[in-house]
Amino acid sequence: MVRKISVILIFLLSLPVACLPQNISAKSSVDKSSYLVGDYINYSISVMHDKSLNLVPPAIKDSLAGLSVLKIESPVNKDSNGVTFSSFNYILSGYDSAEINIPPIPVQYKSNGDTAFKTILTNPLQFLVSTVKINPSAQIKDVKAPIKIPLDWRIVALWILGIIALILIAYYLYRKYKLKKMLNPKTEKIIKLAPYQIALNSLKDLEEKKLWQQGLIKEYHSAITEIIRKYFEERFNLPALELTTSEALSLLKNKNDAAIILDVTKEFLNNADLVKFAKFVPLNSVNEEMLKQAYDIVNKTIDSGKLDPVIEVNDAQ
Amino acid sequence: MDISALNEKIKQESAFIDLLMNEIGKVIIGQKAMVERLIVGLLGNGHILLEGVPGLAKTLAIKSLSAAMKAKFQRIQFTPDLLPADLIGTMIYNQKDGNFFIRKGPIFSNFILADEINRAPAKVQSALLEAMQERQITIGDQTFKLEEPFLVLATQNPIEQEGTYPLPEAQVDRFMLKIKISYPSREEELKIMRQNVNDLEKIIQPVISPQDIMNARSLVHDIYIDEKIEKYILDIVFATRSPKDYGLDNLTGLISYGASPRATINLALGAKAMAFIKRRGYVIPEDVRGICLDVLRHRIAVTYEAEAEELSSESVIQEILNKVEVP
Structure with missing residues (x-):
């Protein structure tokens, strides 16, 4: 009986030893203990085993709740003194803040003589994935700073050369223009007639047109008064074209040089007004008298200081 | 018409202008331009808006003009509580015979002085301006032609604008002239003072009739x-x-x-x-x-x-x- 119990005890004690794989161990690890959301998590499973054992790369996808597998790297095997170090690396990432628990990952293996796979488990892992801490008092800034393009001195040099070239061209054109102007000076002589000369010429032109002789009496009186009003503008510096007869006469009274022509001007302008605005048809003698009066007004008020025409030389360019 | 003949006729027919000016000049010292423009309004069949501070003889001028013409004159003081009926008239019930009869308002005159027109509300202003334009008044179902000559002289005070109803631009446009009256000269004011202090009241005699104005108007058209x-x-x-x-x-x-x-x-x-x-x-x-x-x-x-x-x-x-x- 005691023998039977001893055999059973020896069997039971030797059972777990018989179940353990021989010469194989598996370990999992991550590079940090805490991560930010979106960080790369380098997860690796390292298996140390006999060279005679064949490993099946562990399938981890279904075991990683809350993590995404971004990349599965090729296994790396290293032999040393009959022992092989197999390493399986994964890049994971988590997109929610959480405390992540990676459970023990089963690694399957078998020796050459075995028909079935055996399994060894890695150690479980625990780490933290957290969100970025926000500082509400901090200033708003770009997530990423603007990219700074490094200064290219070749482009700067090109610009400087271009500007210098433009300045040189402009200077060359300016010199050419000045030289041309010096060689071919162009001026325009303007002969500015004295007011009395303009008026006398205009009266002569009007006389030659023979307007009233053709029945254009109103036109004749309008033209003759316009000549005299223009003359007053130039000679006495008053806006006679914009003044009525009485206004013009009233302003003429204030001009010393005009005293001599006041009466004749009054008669002249009033007669013209009658023809222009009252359908008055004057006698031929009145029309002739109007011209005579106009000549009188001009001739009696010639400015002795402005007898000759003024010649103005203008730069025509 | 020949211009020379017209000139002659006008010289004869316009003789009353001097009479009128002299007669008005008995009481109105200075303000010749204002009186001249009142006559322009009369001859041009237009109405006049007069603007000037109080005391510049606006009322006296139109009163004198109507007296010199032997025409009917009414002065209406425009106030905020004035009603159109106060101006044009209304229908009144007669208890004796049980009928309505029409009582004509002061607008039925030849010369109307609408004093301080901008103190009355828009409805009264509109009633006056409509009468000015149409030269007729409708009370109830009856329309009455206004007697010619019909001249409205409205006054406005350029100061004290508080509580006034300024005339809208469309209605101001109905006035033929807007005259601004300025203060008299020193000499004119001396005469005014003497005339009033010494109680030298002048009585204006009628020198023309409304018919003369009507005749003159037809000449003005020519x-x-x-x-x-x-x-x-x-x-x-x-x-x-x-x-x-x-x-x-x-x-x-x-x-x-x-x-x-x-x-x-x-x-x-x-x-x-x-x-x-x-x-x-x-x-x-x-x-x-x-x-x-x-x-x-x-x-x-x-x-x-x-x-x-x-x-x-x-x-x-x-x-x-x-x-x-x-x-």
């Missing part, structure tokens, strides 16, 4: 206005609308709206009346210029920019007159 003058009037009015076209670039942006066609009509009519007063059968540019300011000053509105530069409609008109060439 006054010859040359095409050159018509063009000059148009130039002035159009310069208020588009000053740039007349070389008045400095006025661009200073006039918010220019004068209406009613201004053109009234300027021509006013110029004819001025020619009549001057005993002429034809209009000359002086007549146009003489009345231009009174015809246009209330028909041109200046912008805020102009107001900021202290430019009034008068200065704008003056600038236009200085620029537009006289024919």
